[in-house]
Amino acid sequence: MPAKVSIRDLRKSYGGVEAVRGVTFEIQDGEIFGMLGPNGAGKTSTLECVIGLREPDGGEIDVCGIDARKHPQEVKQRIGAALQTTSLQDKITAREALQLFGSFYRHRVPAADLLKRFSLEEKADAPFDTLSGGQKQRLALALAFVNNPELVFLDEPTTGLDPQSRRELHGEIAQMKREGHTVLLTTHYIEEAEQLCDRIAIVDHGRIITTGAPKDLIAASKLTQLVSFETARPVDAAVLARIPGASEPAVDGVHGRFRTRDISRALPELIKGLEAQQVPLVGLNVGKITLEDVFIELTGSKLRE
Amino acid sequence: MNQDLREIVAVTLRMYLRNRMALAYSYVFPVMFLLAFVVLYKDDDPLLIRHMGELLTVTILGGACFGLPTSMVSERERGVWRRYRLSPVSPARIIAGTLIARYLMILLAGVLQVVACMLIGGFALEHPFQLWVAFSLVTFALLGLGLVIATMADTVPAVQALGQCIFLPMLILGGVAVKLSVFENDPSTTWVLHLSAFFPGRYAVEVMQQCAKGGGLGAAGFSAFAVIVTGLGAAVTGAKLFRWDAHQRFLTNRNRIWLLAALGAWVLIGVGAEWRREIAPRPSRPSLRPRVVPGPTPDAIPASGTPAPATSTPAPSPAPSLPEQEQAPTMTPVAPTPPPAAVEVKADPVVTAAPPAPEPAGAAVTTEPPVPASPPASSAAVSAASTPDTPAPATPWRAYTNVDFARLPFLTVPPDNSNETPIAPADDAPDDNIQADLNAVAAALKNWAPGKVADPVQRVRNLMYVASTVDQAKAQMERHLPYVIMNVLRSQFEDRELAQILCWIANHPAEGDHSAVFRLDELGLLFNVNDWDVPEIRRRNEWYSIKFVWWVLGW
Numbered sequence: 001m002p003a004k005v006s007i008r009d010l011r012k013s014y015g016g017v018e019a020v021r022g023v024t025f026e027i028q029d030g031e032i033f034g035m036l037g038p039n040g041a042g043k044t045s046t047l048e049c050v051i052g053l054r055e056p057d058g059g060e061i062d063v064c065g066i067d068a069r070k071h072p073q074e075v076k077q078r079i080g081a082a083l084q085t086t087s088l089q090d091k092i093t094a095r096e097a098l099q100l101f102g103s104f105y106r107h108r109v110p111a112a113d114l115l116k117r118f119s120l121e122e123k124a125d126a127p128f129d130t131l132s133g134g135q136k137q138r139l140a141l142a143l144a145f146v147n148n149p150e151l152v153f154l155d156e157p158t159t160g161l162d163p164q165s166r167r168e169l170h171g172e173i174a175q176m177k178r179e180g181h182t183v184l185l186t187t188h189y190i191e192e193a194e195q196l197c198d199r200i201a202i203v204d205h206g207r208i209i210t211t212g213a214p215k216d217l218i219a220a221s222k223l224t225q226l227v228s229f230e231t232a233r234p235v236d237a238a239v240l241a242r243i244p245g246a247s248e249p250a251v252d253g254v255h256g257r258f259r260t261r262d263i264s265r266a267l268p269e270l271i272k273g274l275e276a277q278q279v280p281l282v283g284l285n286v287g288k289i290t291l292e293d294v295f296i297e298l299t300g301s302k303l304r305e
Numbered sequence: 306m307n308q309d310l311r312e313i314v315a316v317t318l319r320m321y322l323r324n325r326m327a328l329a330y331s332y333v334f335p336v337m338f339l340l341a342f343v344v345l346y347k348d349d350d351p352l353l354i355r356h357m358g359e360l361l362t363v364t365i366l367g368g369a370c371f372g373l374p375t376s377m378v379s380e381r382e383r384g385v386w387r388r389y390r391l392s393p394v395s396p397a398r399i400i401a402g403t404l405i406a407r408y409l410m411i412l413l414a415g416v417l418q419v420v421a422c423m424l425i426g427g428f429a430l431e432h433p434f435q436l437w438v439a440f441s442l443v444t445f446a447l448l449g450l451g452l453v454i455a456t457m458a459d460t461v462p463a464v465q466a467l468g469q470c471i472f473l474p475m476l477i478l479g480g481v482a483v484k485l486s487v488f489e490n491d492p493s494t495t496w497v498l499h500l501s502a503f504f505p506g507r508y509a510v511e512v513m514q515q516c517a518k519g520g521g522l523g524a525a526g527f528s529a530f531a532v533i534v535t536g537l538g539a540a541v542t543g544a545k546l547f548r549w550d551a552h553q554r555f556l557t558n559r560n561r562i563w564l565l566a567a568l569g570a571w572v573l574i575g576v577g578a579e580w581r582r583e584i585a586p587r588p589s590r591p592s593l594r595p596r597v598v599p600g601p602t603p604d605a606i607p608a609s610g611t612p613a614p615a616t617s618t619p620a621p622s623p624a625p626s627l628p629e630q631e632q633a634p635t636m637t638p639v640a641p642t643p644p645p646a647a648v649e650v651k652a653d654p655v656v657t658a659a660p661p662a663p664e665p666a667g668a669a670v671t672t673e674p675p676v677p678a679s680p681p682a683s684s685a686a687v688s689a690a691s692t693p694d695t696p697a698p699a700t701p702w703r704a705y706t707n708v709d710f711a712r713l714p715f716l717t718v719p720p721d722n723s724n725e726t727p728i729a730p731a732d733d734a735p736d737d738n739i740q741a742d743l744n745a746v747a748a749a750l751k752n753w754a755p756g757k758v759a760d761p762v763q764r765v766r767n768l769m770y771v772a773s774t775v776d777q778a779k780a781q782m783e784r785h786l787p788y789v790i791m792n793v794l795r796s797q798f799e800d801r802e803l804a805q806i807l808c809w810i811a812n813h814p815a816e817g818d819h820s821a822v823f824r825l826d827e828l829g830l831l832f833n834v835n836d837w838d839v840p841e842i843r844r845r846n847e848w849y850s851i852k853f854v855w856w857v858l859g860w
Contacts, residue, residue: 087383089385092316096319101388103311104394105393
């Protein structure tokens, strides 16, 4: 099956600043694809080039099998999008907005259905400027669905929302996946990407560093895990020297720690060494490698710096 | 209209109606202007009738130069249009929907303004349909201007600044709030008239004023043209420079060229106005007040001097023009019998031949000696006609009464200070060169054969042709020549009789012989008059005749 979205060597500059430097990726049908990166990494610029908000300087963009650079209007008929912030006229109601935007498409979903689906029925006739941040974002999602799109683009949809609203939106996005929609999501929330996305692309300085399923990225990481333990009596540091692959060993009385890439081999060796010294183990903690660790490993910087 | 366009218009209108500030600005602001005009022009009768063009232009300007760009830039600034851009709707639809909605809002404000003016002033519109057309053209032009402002400005404060830069000069120097005639008579301010020719505001005022109370669109052809040209220039530029969001760069080389195109339309109409000598202001209502002219003092002839037809009824004065059948409903049928020679003859002996007079009361050319100007010999005819037992007048024009005069369309003739049928103010003396030319024409008229034909109607018509042809030719003396013609006419006819003849000519502009227009060279007026000029000259003869009726009657 051909990819739903295929981007090749996408480039975009603003003045002398290269925001997107040869980005290439594909999104398969029914997949939730995340672009993860810090602010200014080029995620939004990439997305805006794909959905026709910006004219790229170079590269190829195929969306639903259509050349998006040649036929942007045709692509817009098939996609839906919600930006970081959606602004509408202050006095327009949710119902009016859905009817207005629905009129722009060949295929449209009744406003009442969308109001119900996105839990906006109570606010259907309230002016936009009286809606809360979460309600506005739900309306933005509803607007992205007025044409029952094949493909949905969400640009940092939960930024600035309170935890409750964020959880509600996560539920909506999960619902999209269950309905078989293909979604491109940009975010700088690692948990969000890990929780929602089938695959993610880590983006930094306008480039895609790596692409893959979150667990595969972690598994493929060369990072070591930190093992720390506590014993009943002070332990001899020599016990750590016998653990294969252990690095940065440290013992301080009853506390010890080391790093390893192979936790399944290191832990039996540790327990065996402690038993040999007849020192009971009273506590053990194994640090988990997170997507953030992977991100820092790949980019050399933290996401929220 | 497609569904998307309908939705855009409907939503834009709803947003507008929910915005109290916008409503106040669109409907309260023009009312304030209206009240100011009521105070300023409280002596006008009817009140406000001469200021409809200004009031409506102010209304449109407010909505177009401020309302439209303010709402557009505000929405663009906040990212509303960016959301539109995500959808497949085209910029043309957005612009069209916004403009249609704005047009409807301005139209409503205009209708309210017109109704208020009519109620306050107690008058009726001359050409309501044409006024709607003119209003729409002006709205289109000024909305185009608003569109250009919206594309140029990045922020709402920038709209206010740009709008003021256009609004205030147009208001004060462009003939919108301050009448251009204010600047007309002082040589130190006449530059304003030339400057105003480059502002579309003055044309907006003029074309709507002519439709509200004047000659209609036909009498403001250049103004209508100017409005259309500026509108097209601005609309095309505004559409080409359309920006979805404020971050899109405006000042690119391509945009600069389009901006020049919009400004070029202003320059074009300004240059066109200069070239066509359309600089003088053209108030809708002619200043038809009695003038002091050299020559015989007209004696007021009572209306009873001429037997009024039994069926005629008094008409309000002045009254709108009526169809020709109604203007002289009891006119005596054409009588083939020529009047007595003594009554009609006032010709010089040098006249030996003249074109056959096709008028109903046509009389033979006589060679009788001239009769001194005063008292007019024709007064005898008037006296005879006024005798109760006198049979129906042999010449139908003699049946004209004050009622018929009052029914002339005084309000539709071009004003005296316009380019068509101008008449200089009484205190505006010609310069020496023009005076010398006028003297030469006056002298030559004494021996001009067409001015001596026996048929009084044809004679007056021929003399009026002199003024009309000179006006058509745009000769420098055109504004002053009517005084010379009036002197000649008054030297030959009594005012009442003259008014009757002029009224006849005004009511029958297509009748009579026009060969006199080709004989102006005999007066030293060397114009290249062609056959195709004749209809226009006849039209001017009609207008001058109407003005002269007002003049000789001292209304």
